[in-house]
Amino acid sequence: MASTLKPLVPLPPPSQPVVDAGGRMNKDWYLYLKELDRHLREVEERATAGGL
Structure with missing residues (x-):
């Protein structure tokens, strides 16, 4: 059975700091963690409903 889960967005380059010098989270990391x-x-909802 094929999964209907969307693939995750690519991980930001490791050279990018998660937090900048001003203490703010990097936008690419923020978007990645939000998508994760x-x-x-979604995985948890499917597992709870028995749909995986």
């Missing part, structure tokens, strides 16, 4: 959170929540 959405992905994991």
